[in-house]
Amino acid sequence: MKKLLVILLLLLVFPQSVLAHTGLESSSPSTDETLQNPVTEITMKFNTELQPLSTFDVTVNGSDKVPIDKVTVSGATLKGILKEPLTKGTYTVNWKILGEDGHIVEKSYSFRVDAKIPETTTHGQPAPKETPAAAAAAPDAAQSKQAPQESVSPSGIAAVVGVLFLIILGAVLMKRRNS
Ligand SMILES: [Cu+2]
Structure with a gap:
């Protein structure tokens, strides 16, 4: 007693x-971000450690799932490498994690990609290469803070x-x- x-x-x-419960702290790409370069991977940072079964999927324009090569859980970080770079569209990341306290939390956020895809059919002429300046100007991999929405x-x-x-x-x- x-x-x-x-x-x-x-x-x-x-x-x-x-x-x-465990919540999302920041991500790359971040919520509502618009990226000018193709996205090859998605990284999410949470406010506690995650358990191994944590995962996520990505849909494009509210419907089709985008193939992900591999999702890894490391400490408080959930990371996925995309099979093909994301180039154009509104992408929604649907994450479902098992937090430190054993609770399942599931939420989603979106970002946009509007990448310039190099033209490859210009009669033998090489596609114009992107200048380093343009690449540097892209707000790639920005780790922006998000208000907790739990x-x-x-x-x-x-x-x-x-x-x-x-x-x-x-x-x-x-x-x-x-x-
Ligand atoms: Cu909890």
């Missing part, structure tokens, strides 16, 4: 261990209700024993 009360007390003192999930509410129930149950049992 004493042990149970200690656990309940700890849950009350550190409620964030029950309520705070909401309390039903599992978080269930955890709080469960804890409250246990406290009331504990109090009732204690009272019975004392009387």
Whole structure:
């Protein structure tokens, strides 16, 4: 009984261990970014470590899935290499991660790519090469901060209700024993 009360007390003192889920901190490409260069990989940084089953997929213009070669999880980073570079369209990254606390969190964000694809059918003439200046000007790999958009999930509410129930149950049992 004493042990149970200690656990309940700890849950009350550190409620964030029950309520705070893992969330996306930054990504490359970032949310709503428009890129002028083809995108070859997607990297997401989260605010806690991720568990191995975490993954994501990418859709283009709200429908077709884009093939991803490999998704890797390393610490708090989720990274995927695309089979073919993304060149034109609105891409949506749908991530589904297993956080440090064992909760599944799933959300999505979008970015746009409007890359100039070199012409290859100009009668033997080589395609115009991109100048280094143009390449440097592209806002590639920007790690921009995002406002946390996390909401309390039903599992978080269930955890709080469960804890409250246990406290009331504990109090009732204690009272019975004392009387
Ligand atoms: Cu959680």
